[in-house]
Amino acid sequence: MKPLKITIIGGGSSYTPELVDGIIRRIDTLPVTELCLVDIEDGQHKLDVITALTRRMLEKAGLKVSVSATLDRRKGIKDARFIMSQFRVGGLRARARDERIPLKYRVIGQETTGPGGFAKALRTIPVILDICRDIEALAPNAWLINFTNPAGMVTEAVLKHTRVKAMGLCNVPINMHYSIARMLGVTPQEATLSFAGLNHMVWAHSVSVAGVDKTPEVLRLLGDGASLNMNNIAEEPWDKAFLKALGVVPCPYHRYLYLKESMLAEELEAADKQGTRAEQVMKTEKELFALYADEHLDHKPPQLEKRGGAYYSEVSLDLVDAIWNDKKTVNVVNVRNNGAIANLPDDAVVEISALVDASGAHPVNFGAMPTHLNGLLQQVKAYETLGVEAAVEGNYDKALMALSLNPLVPDMTIGQKVLDDILAANEAYLPQFSPGATV
Structure with missing residues (x-):
């Protein structure tokens, strides 16, 4: 048997038991021989807890998988076949700042969209490189x-x-797929969805069952209040007329773009009464790690679902399985566009349905994005492109221009204040922006 080492960067994450559970369920087709959990010194306690739970879970399943834990990233990476990254630079405290800073200026404060996501990208990109x-x-x-x-x-x-071979993953498309199947009263295997767009801004352009287009029915059900959402996003109702005009199924994160005012009002109220999402997650994490530390726990606890990572192991390990076993299955991935969406450059990363085999992901040709979707697509992709350049170069001007393009930043006076606050609050994590820094 070929050795199959999987390394998890951010191994002390509360999500790791979800991955371990997925490995156990797929061991016949994905014969993992070694699992290495990597973290940083500040995460040592969590890493110890997760490592012990991982070993108990594997022992209960009767699997002889070698489990190691290390703070030496290079040791963890060496000889790995798959490296999964799930880390958070600055931890949940940094996320809480990402959410609070924009709200101070009445701008949506969410960890992946708008200025909050921008702050996270600035911290994260140098580390991933x-x-x-x-x-x-x-x-x-x-x-x-x-x-x-x-x-x-x-x-x-x-x-x-x-030069690294890489794909990005998100659990939003699979959540949409499963939710839509439930709406239609069919199994996920019976429903076929076509996705194209950007991460946290992806649309399901068609839904079919047995070759019959069900997209209008899904939009009608969604307009009537059917649930299509994530645990971490307020379920503001969609307007029926808007959905009919849109003609495609929006993802839950589109609420931040299409329903800005109501989402901002919800965030401001939640931050005032219950705390931001990060502040709520801190409490959930504390409860989870108290469970994880129980030496009698040897399975993934149901409380993990509160954390917001539904189907995380399914989407990630299905992808690993498709590559390892050359399956040629369709997965939704973040990958180079390579002409799939005609309106975007080849080197832009898009979130799209792709055929995955041993050589990687091959995006399904989509064609031109319709005008009523393309405007938003172009604006957000321009923001992302400049944001990546700003993070890599430590370039203030590009950072300012990136925020000026973000649809959630209403005014550049506000945008500049938000940016300056982000840089000040994250100074320890952003050496590339320090005076005299060399890139």
């Missing part, structure tokens, strides 16, 4: 499966600035 330099040196044939948000921007940075 450092990781990729280690991958190039120690595991040049490995696949990097990036779950670190903002997944589209982080993956674009990797593909534009390194």
Whole structure:
């Protein structure tokens, strides 16, 4: 049997038991021989807890998978076949700042969209590029499966600035697929969806069952209040007339773009009464790790679903399985456009249905994005492109222009204040923006 080492960067994450559970369920087709959990010194306690739980889960399943944990990233990367990234630079405290800073100026404060996602990208991109330099040196044939948000921007940075084989992943499309199947009263396997767009801004352009187009029915059901959402997003209702005019199924994150005022009002109220999403997650994490530390726990606890990572292991390990076993299955991934969406450059990273085999992901040709979707697509992609450049170069002007293009920033006076606050609050994580910094 070929050795199959999977390394998880951010192994001390509360999401890791979800991945371990997925490995156990797929061991016949994905015969993992070694699982290495990598984290940083500040995450040592969580890494210890997760490592012990991982070993108990594998032992209960009767699997002889070697489990190691290390703070030495290079040791973890060496000889890995797949490297999964799920880390958060600055932890949940940094996320809470990302959410609070925009809200101070009555701008949506969400961790992956708008200024909050921009702050996260600035912190994350230099780190992922450092990781990729280690991958190039120690595991040049490995696949990097990036779950670190903002997944589209982080993956674009990797593909534009390194030689690493990489794909980005998100659990939004699979959540949409399963929710829509439930709406229609069919199994997920019976429903076929076509996705194209950007990460956290992807549309399902068609829904079919047994070759019959069900898209209008889904839009009608959604307009009547059917649920299509994520745990971390307020379920503001969609307007029926708007959905009919749109003609495609929006993802839950589109609420931030199409329903700005109501989403902002919800965030402001939640931040005042319950705390921002990050502040709420901190409490959930504390509860989860108390469970994880129980030496009698040997399975993924149901409380993990509150964390917001539904189907995380399914989408990530299905992708690993497709590559490892050359399955030629359709997965929704963040990958180089390569002409799939005619309106965008080849090197832009898009989120799209793709055929995945041993050589990687091959986007399904979509054609031109319709005018009523293309305007938003172009604006957000321009923001992402400049945002990646700003993060790599430590370029203030590009950072300012990136925020000026973000649809959630209403005014450049506000945008500049938000940017300056982001840079000040994250100074320890953004050496590329320091005076005299060399890139």
